[in-house]
Amino acid sequence: MGITAKELAARLNLSATAVSMALNGKPGVSTETRALVIREAEKAGYDFSRLSMKKNASGDIYCIICRAHNAILNYTPIFSELTDGLEQECRKNGYHLKTFQLYEKVDDLQKYIEELRISQCAGVILLGTEVSASVCHEFLQLSVPVILLDSYFDSADCSCVLINNAQGAYLATSYLIDRCGRQPGHLCSSYRITNFRERTHGFHRAVREHGMSTAKSIIHELSPSIEGAFSDMLEIIDSGTPLAGAYFADNDLIAIGAIKALKLRGYKVPEDIAIAGFDNISEGRVIDPALTTIDVPRKFMGQTAAAQLIREIQTPVLHSVKIEVSTTLIKRFSV
Known part of the structure; x- marks a missing residue:
């Protein structure tokens, strides 16, 4: 079995971020470092097909459920409908959905993001109900498309899907x-x-x-x-x-x-x-x-977010979009 990006970073005494940038052709490392990483990766049998997964209709999409105070996300049925929609759309398009929870006040955010850099992650859907703008910006430093679901920040240059x-x-x-x-x-x-x-x-x-x-x-x-x-x-x-x-x-x-x-x-x-x-x-x-x-059509929101992310994975976009999903009044007996 070939070497992984994480193992390659340890062997070369480089950060996982530097190795990821070099392998993915991203700016941020010198020409010498990029050449060194690619040369050593080839020698060690690194599987370069992992990189193409991020551009083709395959690979992993990560849904990150970011919790801040847990005041809202503690009610899980609402968010299970969102993830159902995400999973259905990902499966239909040949992607595997991985769902993880991030506790903003407890977890090491930088370590979390470094792990994503060297994974087979093709794109990220960040459930932003409780997320702060600063945490969102950290995820936007990844070299893959990011969709913000159920929130919006004027300062965040990424597409988002949210309720109207x-x-x-x-x-x-x-x-x-x-x-x-x-x-x-x-x-x-x-x-x-x-x-x-x-x-x-x-x-x-x-x-x-x-x-x-x-x-x-x-x-x-x-x-x-x-x-x-x-x-x-x-x-x-x-x-x-x-x-x-x-x-x-x-x-x-x-x-x-x-x-x-x-x-x-x-x-x-x-x-x-x-x-x-x-x-x-x-x-x-x-x-x-x-x-x-x-x-709120939560399953449809999930499907819409996944579909938008897959479009951005397969065809990089010049401009982000804000998609607002309309709601419906349900008349019962409390009014």
């Missing part, structure tokens, strides 16, 4: 106002990510377009989990804080926790207070009353 969060929030808030005729409040997440900030923009736009002032909307910050939102909402109710007659919640977990707290304290939903969520998780169908929410 503002559109979904706008649909839910407009429906609340039209049905209830009341100034809606906002149950926003205490942990702020890009998705939630965009949902806030959609909420504000709907309020303003209905002739209301966003300054008059009652806002409560709740933990983005059922248990956390339940406890936080109970505390808000018991403190005597004024409540709105209708609420848009940043996600279904917050909405469900708030409904449980309101019902425990004797409020009727939707007669006293109407609530709409976002994500269309299964728990929202079985809670009483069933939750009005925004549906």
Whole structure:
């Protein structure tokens, strides 16, 4: 069996990054170093077909699930649908999908990326729900295409696939106002990510377009989990804080926790207070009353991200793209 790039780097006393750049014809190493690496690789029987895998319809695609605080990604059913779509599209096109989890505060990011450099990685899909811009930029230093899934950064020069969060929030808030005729409040997440900030923009736009002032909307910050939102909402109710007659919640977990707290304290939903969520998780169908929410085609998002990455692997692109997937309002009994 021929030598691996990692073994070659150790033999030549070079970094894995330098060996990867030399073998892949990337800038960043001297002409002498590049010639040395290729010469020694040929002598040691390095399998150069591994390099062509990155350009042909074969090889490995890595899905990196990057966790920061685990506040959002802790709810796994949502993200299993995304990875199902990724895997289906990869398999259809002859690629093998490898999924790994990276804990930003614990794992050695640089070591992680070095391992990717010397692997048979053809491209990376970075699940960016909790990822920071700085971590995203580290992955963009790889010599393979990178797609950012479920997030977007103006400073990141890579293609991305994400939900049209503002559109979904706008649909839910407009429906609340039209049905209830009341100034809606906002149950926003205490942990702020890009998705939630965009949902806030959609909420504000709907309020303003209905002739209301966003300054008059009652806002409560709740933990983005059922248990956390339940406890936080109970505390808000018991403190005597004024409540709105209708609420848009940043996600279904917050909405469900708030409904449980309101019902425990004797409020009727939707007669006293109407609530709409976002994500269309299964728990929202079985809670009483069933939750009005925004549906996200997560499997389709995964398929779209994988398809875009494969296009960029096979035909390098000059410009990155931002693909926003539209959402759908699901009308149930909480409004």
